Amino acid sequence: MTTTDVLKLVCNAVCDMLPELDTFEVSSKPPEDYPFDGDFDLWLHLTVGEERFDLQLGEKGVSETPEELIERIRSELQDWIAESRFAWGQLRV
Amino acid sequence: MHTIKRGGIGLMLALALLVGLVSPAEAQTTQVSVQSGDYQSLITFDTPVPRREADQLKSAMAPVGAMLNCDHYYPFYDTNGRYTIQRACGRSRAPWSFQISPSVQSIVVGLVRERGMAWKRNGVNQPMQKWHTETADYLFHGTYSGLADMYNVQYQDVFTFRHNLGSGGTATLTITGDHTFTGNRG
Numbered sequence: 001m002t003t004t005d006v007l008k009l010v011c012n013a014v015c016d017m018l019p020e021l022d023t024f025e026v027s028s029k030p031p032e033d034y035p036f037d038g039d040f041d042l043w044l045h046l047t048v049g050e051e052r053f054d055l056q057l058g059e060k061g062v063s064e065t066p067e068e069l070i071e072r073i074r075s076e077l078q079d080w081i082a083e084s085r086f087a088w089g090q091l092r093v
Numbered sequence: 094m095h096t097i098k099r100g101g102i103g104l105m106l107a108l109a110l111l112v113g114l115v116s117p118a119e120a121q122t123t124q125v126s127v128q129s130g131d132y133q134s135l136i137t138f139d140t141p142v143p144r145r146e147a148d149q150l151k152s153a154m155a156p157v158g159a160m161l162n163c164d165h166y167y168p169f170y171d172t173n174g175r176y177t178i179q180r181a182c183g184r185s186r187a188p189w190s191f192q193i194s195p196s197v198q199s200i201v202v203g204l205v206r207e208r209g210m211a212w213k214r215n216g217v218n219q220p221m222q223k224w225h226t227e228t229a230d231y232l233f234h235g236t237y238s239g240l241a242d243m244y245n246v247q248y249q250d251v252f253t254f255r256h257n258l259g260s261g262g263t264a265t266l267t268i269t270g271d272h273t274f275t276g277n278r279g
């Protein structure tokens with residue numbers, strides 16, 4: 001899967017749920033304040049205003065189908081949205 | 094399993110040793126472990142801390158090997174916190190939560206960093222769930238997905254925070270467990 005494929009896949013999971021999105025990044029860099037050692041290949045970083053969402057996308061030794069990945073991203077994103085200041089309590093899935 | 098790592102040994106302990114209130118053999122520890130059924134609680138410290146204080150954090154919580162019915166809310170408690178799990182009958186998802194106990198909350202300084210729930214479905218590693226940095230009283234939560242009747246889930250999550258015991262330090266609380274969703278109602 002190419003980087004473009006991953007970006008498209010992630011955007012399919014995220015973009016319709018989050019019209020407020022300010023920045024969108026998929027990279028191998030963990031968040032600066034991530035305090036643990038992780039075996040992750042890929043991270044998703046989103047921001048809306050000053051609020052940030054960081055999710056591990058790829059993990060060595062763990063595989064998931066594109067459908068499973070989309071479901072996981074949307075599930076975690078829904079939790080984050082519902083607890084955000086910009087969309088407190090909203091259900092968007 | 095719950096693990097707490099702590100750092101720091103305080104002036105109080107040093108004074109206690111000096112006046113013979115605490116014998117050296119029982120004065121310090123770097124680990125406290127308790128196991129109850131399939132659920133374990135392990136507390137480790139990055140530097141030795143007073144054993145008596147550490148022992149107060151012993152716990153005995155239990156979903157290890159638990160068989161869980163559907164449409165039923167299961168809370169499991171120990172002195173470190175409360176883990177809950179539930180699955181609606183016929184559904185593929187099971188939400189879990191963990192809240193740090195008030196006694197542990199009281200020693201937290203600043204925020205708690207959750208690594209993210211690592212879990213296995215029927216023995217197969219699944220992607221780690223999202224990490225969170227929250228206040229000590231936060232209800233950490235997530236969802237196990239792709240489940241069906243008689244599916245087994247093993248889980249582990251790690252929480253780190255600064256603590257105010259002794260001269261202070263870093264504590265790590267690890268929860269682990271193992272449960273199977275029977276599919277039987279209630």
